[in-house]
Amino acid sequence: MAETCVNGGKATFNKPKVELHVHLDGAIRIETILDVAKRRGIKLPATTVSEMTSRCTVDKPGTLTEFLDKFNQFMHVIAGDREAIKRIAYELVETKAKEGVIYVETRYNPHLMANCNVMPIQWNQKEGDVTPDDVVHLVNEGLKKGENDFKIKARSILCCMRHMPNWSMDVVELCKKYQNDGVVAIDLAGDESLNCGTYPLHRKAYEEAEKSGIHRTVHAGEVGPPSVVREAVEVLKAERIGHGYHTIEDQDLYKQLLEQNMHFEICPISSKLTGGCDPDFTKHPLIRFKEDNANYSLNTDDPAIFNSTLDSEYETATQYMGFTEETFMQMNINAAKSCFLPEKEKTVLLNQLYEAYGMINDTGF
Numbered sequence: 001m002a003e004t005c006v007n008g009g010k011a012t013f014n015k016p017k018v019e020l021h022v023h024l025d026g027a028i029r030i031e032t033i034l035d036v037a038k039r040r041g042i043k044l045p046a047t048t049v050s051e052m053t054s055r056c057t058v059d060k061p062g063t064l065t066e067f068l069d070k071f072n073q074f075m076h077v078i079a080g081d082r083e084a085i086k087r088i089a090y091e092l093v094e095t096k097a098k099e100g101v102i103y104v105e106t107r108y109n110p111h112l113m114a115n116c117n118v119m120p121i122q123w124n125q126k127e128g129d130v131t132p133d134d135v136v137h138l139v140n141e142g143l144k145k146g147e148n149d150f151k152i153k154a155r156s157i158l159c160c161m162r163h164m165p166n167w168s169m170d171v172v173e174l175c176k177k178y179q180n181d182g183v184v185a186i187d188l189a190g191d192e193s194l195n196c197g198t199y200p201l202h203r204k205a206y207e208e209a210e211k212s213g214i215h216r217t218v219h220a221g222e223v224g225p226p227s228v229v230r231e232a233v234e235v236l237k238a239e240r241i242g243h244g245y246h247t248i249e250d251q252d253l254y255k256q257l258l259e260q261n262m263h264f265e266i267c268p269i270s271s272k273l274t275g276g277c278d279p280d281f282t283k284h285p286l287i288r289f290k291e292d293n294a295n296y297s298l299n300t301d302d303p304a305i306f307n308s309t310l311d312s313e314y315e316t317a318t319q320y321m322g323f324t325e326e327t328f329m330q331m332n333i334n335a336a337k338s339c340f341l342p343e344k345e346k347t348v349l350l351n352q353l354y355e356a357y358g359m360i361n362d363t364g365f
């Protein structure tokens, strides 16, 4: 079927998709930020969608500091507000359903949206009564309502932050508390130069996660060297790698991870704008991953900051990396196989894809 038309609003890959790496707080709609600010009486330096978009987005490769500064533009509007937290989770599901995603894993750090029981309180907020636990509960409510209204499946991953080791044990405890209620895994995000040798609390949190049957992914090798990927796999026992582009600079490690069928959560537009990869997409490590039949998925990471959609990622892969409909189908099947759903639900998801792709399933059913 010829469905790879990018014109006329038609999606590049117009079939069901799985997305595994999208930050909830990096996917907030600009309209929602303006709306919530108005309701809460928070003054913003911009009042229109286009002005606010240009304040919140990056359009050329920059530094991590520039990227992180974008969150300062809007996180104080959403954080500490129960209605807003629930709303952004709900709207993420709506957006993903529109993009043709049938299963999404969205991730966030609960402390960044709390204003109580968090040290230090973020975004210059005054102390309030929204705890990290409340945040997880609210996000779950939003996701569930979204699942119900838009008929897709959504789960969450809770992130530890590399620069905030003191939060990590809280994060793993929240993963445990909500293990059977929306939360499927733990993640570690932030500045990769802060390794776990120096910050043993992350390691402790991941040990606890492994002991408790919590799935594990780690942001590694995005901007940082292959040693960060090695640490993620060997010390933190990561089952998936967030990004992992720089893995290929260590051929032994890369070969080992290919043999292990390690899943790489690839985000092309993000990797260009964060300076993680060469801005020339025809030199992107994803091309190597594809040629080597690696296990990877295509994801948006922070679409609000990169002013991107899942379709623009697929379009990029088609235009610059030689992706075809066949490659996208196989890639989404790998994503489903590598998702953090319980086995039974994973089988259901896989069968949905096999059916939509007109493929005979290999799950034995």
Ligand SMILES: [Zn+2]
Pocket (backbone or CB within 6 Å): 021, 023, 189, 219, 242, 301
């Ligand atoms: Zn990320």
